[in-house]
């Protein structure tokens with residue numbers, strides 16, 4: 001059985017709850033790009049044992065493929081960032097849960113599903129820097145350059161995409177769609 005078998009719906013519009021989505025990145029394109037990034041990281045971290053840190057929930061699919069494309073010793077940890085609205089006009093307060101390993105002196109590879117405004121990564125990088133890692137590298141599967149509000153350094157980007165809502169490859173709409181192997185984009189006429 002071929003590894004990169006296209007699902008039957010790969011060239012079709014899909015419906016999730018009230019919204020229609022059209023294909024943007026096929027499973028094959030996604031897997032090819034992940035293998036490229038994995039190979040670059042393997043070269044970059046030769047002789048080291050980096051710690052991948054995957055931000056849950058969306059990045060778990062990408063992280064799972066990425067560490068298997070990384071052809072050397074590595075460890076992986078998962079964090080959940082929860083945000084809630086503060087009472088002031090500044091908006092968001094965030095907490096980090098699940099980072100059990102001591103990251104001081106470690107080479108960190110932060111894995112994100114998508115950098116949209118950049119808020120999540122901006123906050124998390126500040127959090128990590130305070131804990132004395134040897135180095136931090138950032139990897140995101142998707143980035144929406146037009147949506148950027150926070151300056152975040154991203155070292156490896158799977159794909160830059162338009163500022164339109166997407167699902168699949170770990171990304172969800174209202175809890176659904178994470179298991180779709182490719183990426184689908186909200187149909188243009190439905191953009192909000």
Ligand code: IMP
Pocket residue numbers: 058112113114115116117118119120121164165166167171172173
């Ligand atoms: P941020 O705005 O860069 O902080 O992105 C925060 C999070 O919003 C991402 O990690 C995703 O989980 C989610 N997100 C942003 N854009 C999309 C999208 O187009 N589809 C699904 N989730 C998204």
